[in-house]
Amino acid sequence: MKLIITGSSGFVGQNLKAFFTEKGRETIDLSLRDPNWGSKITVDADAILHLAGKAHDVSNTSVEQEYFQINRDLTIELFDKFLVSNIRDFFFFSSVKAVADTVDNVLDEELIAKPLTAYGRSKREAEEYILNQTLPEGKRLFIIRPCMIHGPGNKGNLNLLYNVVKKNIPWPLAAFQNKRSFLSIDNLNYLIHSIINRDELCSNIYNFADDDEVSTNELVHLISETLNKKVKLWAISPSFIKIIARFGDFLPIPLNSERLKKLTESYVVSNSKIKKDLGIKNLPYSSKEGLIKTLRSFG
Template sequence: MKTIITGISGFVGQNLSKYLIAHGNVVEGLSLRKNDWKLKTSADVIIHLAGKAHDTSNSADPQSYFTVNRDLTIKLFQQFLTSEIKDFIYFSSVKAVADTVEVLLDENVHPNPLTPYGKSKLEAEEFLLKQTLPAGKRLFIIRPCMIHGPGNKGNLNLLYQVVNKGIPWPLGSFSNERSFLSIDNLNFLILKMLTSKDISSGIYNFADDDKLSTNDLIEIIAKVSGNKSKIWKINSGLISGFARAGDFLKLPLNSERLKKLTESYVVSNTKIKMALGIDQLPVSAQEGLIKTIKSFKN
């Protein structure tokens, strides 16, 4: 099977391409950076990973999200429709649906994104879903939650640095539950989708089976790094006020980053597992996080 991947140089693209090749697939990258790019028709699948990631500092031009995440997706899909390629896999985001989750996020929740990033992803989804698919073609919209794995930087690495240096975690008073997605489970699900001819077009959430709190995560990091966890339960109102000050003073802790670190965001993966006939993903949430954290240590 031949697969074309946009955004192949990114974290997900590098890992997914290596995984697919290791399982006997031919993989080719497609860069969308130049205006004269063109989709080759000699392939079985196009996986569209390229996009503008969410900027937690809120310094990016809002229009740039729509130019990249929506407009490039539209152009790519239009070329797919007239090609011989059978499957189009678009990596959207759970943030195309909700910035906060009260109980559980599944595919039936009515989308209401609040950020330019989420809105641009949703507008791309809406365009794709309105198009008529020619016979024999399939469209998959993937909504992953927070993806992590060895080599991936971000909030997990930030937490590791805090715990590894023996700095107390000051946000222990925030009670939450979060879903994560290890790169291993993402790769597994994509390969299963590519090799399953019975799965129907549609929207599918990607998440690990288990949910964990940030305090649980601190405990895991401490165990892996060989340190004793130090969790301080400082008044949450005081911390929130400090974060709001960070919005104006450009401090490391601002409202957006505090939200990412402490919010509850539980994502259901029931639909994709039922579609593929899977009872359990190969890597537990805890196993995946331990693998990622060990990579920071090394």
């Protein structure tokens, strides 16, 4: 089996490459920056894993049109070439943010998409295009909507939180009560591998998330345990914290409104659909197991 991977130099791409190489699968890197990338779509491959894209910029400095040029237009161009190729499967790595920027209860695949950010709208417009195309017989399309992905080597808000605890700085956002879904890179690898190997599966849209959600305060506890440090939580008034975050929207301080939202909002994602279709009860790693593995890699 041969797999074409776009965005193979990124965190998810590197992990998928290593995972499938261990499984004895050949992977082919496809850089969409290469003006001749279209020629690689003619190779004898079984699936395209389209990971390349412009990630959500929490610093809010990106030009909006860049999201649409990269996340939408390049996806459309790649998918059109897939349609006339001999490749069976196309995996488009979209995002839960293509559906909703905030979640009141639990996000599942039935929720009507109403993305607000340029990132979410660009992913959603790419989804809409490829879903409206007619798939030739024998081909399959899978739209994957992962939530926040983590794993050894991944830098992001988890790393920011880790460094706060490591420096013995009390966590000042303990007054915010939330629940968030995460996705271990090991669970992501497992799910992609399982879908590819299930010939009976039909085209579909799937949310990817770990089985259980975690609060930010619980994360602070996990990090403290990993570092063998005493848990330090400060329950500062949320209204005061939000004022500080607004200053961060204009000044170079660690906290801004977007980062505050990511650290404190509730965002619970259901993975029931993919588990039902694969006939599994639980994913290989629990949220706690996956997060501990990630946190230990930061040391």
